[in-house]
Amino acid sequence: MYVLLFLSLYFEVFLLVSFVENGRNRRGNIVAGSGVADLPTVAIVVPCYNEETSIKTTLSSLAALEYPRGKLEVIVVDDGSSDDTLAVARSFSEHTNIRVFHKANGGKHTAMNFALEHTEAELIGCLDADSVVDANALLEIVPVFAHARIAAATPGIHVREPHTLLQHMQNVEYHLSIFIRFTSALLGSIFITPGPFSFFRTSVVRELGGWRHGHSTEDMEMALRIQAAGHLIANVPRAVVHTTTPRTLGGLYHQRVRWTYGWLRNAVDYRFMVGNRAYGNLGIIMLPTALLSIATGIYFFVRTAWYAGQSLIHEIVRVQVTGGIAHPSFDAFYLNTSVFWLLTLMGLALILVLISAGTFIGTGRRVPPASTPVFLLLYSFIAPIWLCAALVRATFRTGVRWR
Amino acid sequence: MEGPVANTRGARWSNYAVAFVITAVIFATALFASNYFNSRRINDIRATQDTISTDILSLETQFDLLQEHSCKDVAENTTLPSVLTSLGSQLSYMEAQGARNQDEVVRLKRLYSLLEIKDYLLMKQIATKCNLKPVFILYFYSNTGNCTDCEKQGYVLTSLSETYPQLRIYSFDYDLDVSALQTLISIADIKNTLPALYINSNVYYGFQSVDDIKKVLPQLSTLQKTATTTPEK
Numbered sequence: 031m032y033v034l035l036f037l038s039l040y041f042e043v044f045l046l047v048s049f050v051e052n053g054r055n056r057r058g059n060i061v062a063g064s065g066v067a068d069l070p071t072v073a074i075v076v077p078c079y080n081e082e083t084s085i086k087t088t089l090s091s092l093a094a095l096e097y098p099r100g101k102l103e104v105i106v107v108d109d110g111s112s113d114d115t116l117a118v119a120r121s122f123s124e125h126t127n128i129r130v131f132h133k134a135n136g137g138k139h140t141a142m143n144f145a146l147e148h149t150e151a152e153l154i155g156c157l158d159a160d161s162v163v164d165a166n167a168l169l170e171i172v173p174v175f176a177h178a179r180i181a182a183a184t185p186g187i188h189v190r191e192p193h194t195l196l197q198h199m200q201n202v203e204y205h206l207s208i209f210i211r212f213t214s215a216l217l218g219s220i221f222i223t224p225g226p227f228s229f230f231r232t233s234v235v236r237e238l239g240g241w242r243h244g245h246s247t248e249d250m251e252m253a254l255r256i257q258a259a260g261h262l263i264a265n266v267p268r269a270v271v272h273t274t275t276p277r278t279l280g281g282l283y284h285q286r287v288r289w290t291y292g293w294l295r296n297a298v299d300y301r302f303m304v305g306n307r308a309y310g311n312l313g314i315i316m317l318p319t320a321l322l323s324i325a326t327g328i329y330f331f332v333r334t335a336w337y338a339g340q341s342l343i344h345e346i347v348r349v350q351v352t353g354g355i356a357h358p359s360f361d362a363f364y365l366n367t368s369v370f371w372l373l374t375l376m377g378l379a380l381i382l383v384l385i386s387a388g389t390f391i392g393t394g395r396r397v398p399p400a401s402t403p404v405f406l407l408l409y410s411f412i413a414p415i416w417l418c419a420a421l422v423r424a425t426f427r428t429g430v431r432w433r
Numbered sequence: 434m435e436g437p438v439a440n441t442r443g444a445r446w447s448n449y450a451v452a453f454v455i456t457a458v459i460f461a462t463a464l465f466a467s468n469y470f471n472s473r474r475i476n477d478i479r480a481t482q483d484t485i486s487t488d489i490l491s492l493e494t495q496f497d498l499l500q501e502h503s504c505k506d507v508a509e510n511t512t513l514p515s516v517l518t519s520l521g522s523q524l525s526y527m528e529a530q531g532a533r534n535q536d537e538v539v540r541l542k543r544l545y546s547l548l549e550i551k552d553y554l555l556m557k558q559i560a561t562k563c564n565l566k567p568v569f570i571l572y573f574y575s576n577t578g579n580c581t582d583c584e585k586q587g588y589v590l591t592s593l594s595e596t597y598p599q600l601r602i603y604s605f606d607y608d609l610d611v612s613a614l615q616t617l618i619s620i621a622d623i624k625n626t627l628p629a630l631y632i633n634s635n636v637y638y639g640f641q642s643v644d645d646i647k648k649v650l651p652q653l654s655t656l657q658k659t660a661t662t663t664p665e666k
Binding site for chain 2: 036039040043044047048051218307310311314315344347348351352353354363364365367368369372373376
C-alpha cells in the first residue's frame, strides 16, 4: 500500500519538478513563429458518423479559422452515416476549401486514411465532429512544425459548455490533463494525440503507414507509433479546442471504458517501450506510471469501499441493537491522522496544485474551476468503475465499440 | 498562457533525484505528523487520567474525613461517570487504530482499569455510608477475536450511558494483565465466556439487549435521563 502511495506521490512531484525545472529553460524550447509566407499547407479532416446535430457548429468554427485560404483545406469524411450528417456537411460546400466525401462505414481510422489519400497538404490534422476551435488555434499550432523532429502537435483541450455536474467534473479533469500533456511534451513523452485538433506531418504519417484501428483508440496507437519511430510530439496549449463531453454517467462510462481498454491493449502491443531507457522519460516513467495508475486507482477504490462497507455494517448493527441513530458530534480526538490518510491528503493537495497549474496554462486564470473540490472528492470513486470494466475486457480481449 | 513547447525526451536524472528527495520528505513529514498527533492523544489521555486519579484521591480523603463533612458534599464531588466512559472510548479508539505506540496505550489501559476499580469500590463505600443508590454495571469483554458479541454489547452499553448519565458502567478487558483486575474477576467469579455483565452481584453471559438489562436492573428507572432522550411509551 505504501509503495503505491509513494509511487503516486513521486509521479506528481516529478511532474511538478519537471515543469518548474523546464520552465526556467522554456525560452530555449519555444519554437519561433513563422511568417505567413512560410506557413505550410494544412488539411483538417473531420471524420463523422451520425453527427447531424453537432457537425454544423464544428464546420462553422473551421470556416472561421484564421489561416490563408489557399493553404487550408477541410476534408469532411462521412463514414457511412445513417442520419443527415452528409446533407448538413454538403451545405458547407459553398466554401471552396471544404470538401465532403462519403464512404461506407469502416471506423475512424479508415476515414482518416481516406482523407490521407485525398490530400497533398504538408500537415494533416483531425477535428472530431463534436468539437469546435478558436479562430486562432491553427495559427498557434502550425509554427511548432518548424522544428524538424516534431511529427505531431496536440492542442489545449477544454470542455465545451459544461452543464451537468459530471461535465463540470470533467472540466476540472481536462484542466489537469492540460498540465499533464504540457509537462509530458516538455519531457518528450506525449503518447496520445487526441481526436480534437491534433496535427501530424503528413510525410511521417505516410512513412508510418497511416492510421490503424488501434483497439478503437487510433489516436493512442498513432502517438505510440510516432514515439517508437523516434519522432517528437509537441503540445500547444494556446491552440484552444472545445470538445463536447458526456452528460451522463452512462455516456462517460462508455467513453472511458473505450479509452482505458484501448490504452491497455496498445500498452501490450507496445510493451517493448515500457521501462525501456531507449525511449527516455516516456519509457522510464510515463508509460509505467500510466499503467500503474490503473492498478493504483482500483486498489485504493477497493480498499476504501471495503472500509466504508465495514463502517456501514457496524452502524447497521449499532442501530439494530440500540434502536437509534447516533447523535452527530465532533471531537478532534477522533480525527483520523494515520500516515495513510495524511499521505492521501498530501496527494490530493498536490493534485490541486497540478489542476491550478493546468488552469493557468490553459486559460491564464490563477484559480481552478469552482467544481474542483467535487472532482477531488468524487472522481476517484467514479473512475475505478470503468477502470475495472476496462481491465476485465482487456484481459479477455472482448473489444470495445465507439457507440 | 503558455507558449508552444517542443523538447527532447532524454531523461534528466537530476529531476528524478530531486523528485525522490521531495517525495521522501513528504513521507517523513506524514510519519512525523502522525506520530505527533498520536503523542498528543496519549498526553490527553494521560492528563485525563491524572485528573481522575486526583479526583479519586480527593474523594478518598473526603471519605476519610466523612465524620466532619456532610455526605452531600462528597456526593457532589464524585468523578463523573461520563468522563470515565469518554476515556474508555478514547483508549478503545487508540487500540483499534493500531497506533505505533501500542505499548503506551496498553499501559494507559491498565491504569484506566485500576482507576475504574478504585472508583467502583469507593462509590460502593460512599453509597453505604451516605445511603446513596448508585447504579453499577461491570462489563467484561475481550479484544482477542473470540468475542463476537462484544461489539454489539459495547453499542448497547454506550447507548445506555448516553441515556442515563448517572449510570456507572465500568468496562474491563478480560485479558488485561492487571493483578487487581484478575482479583476482581476471581471475586466476582467471571468465567471466560464473554461478553459478561456483572449487575447487582449476578453475572450475565452473552449478549444482553437494552430490554434485558432494564429487566435485571430495575434501578435504571430511578436515574435521570438526558434531556434529548425520547420518552418511553
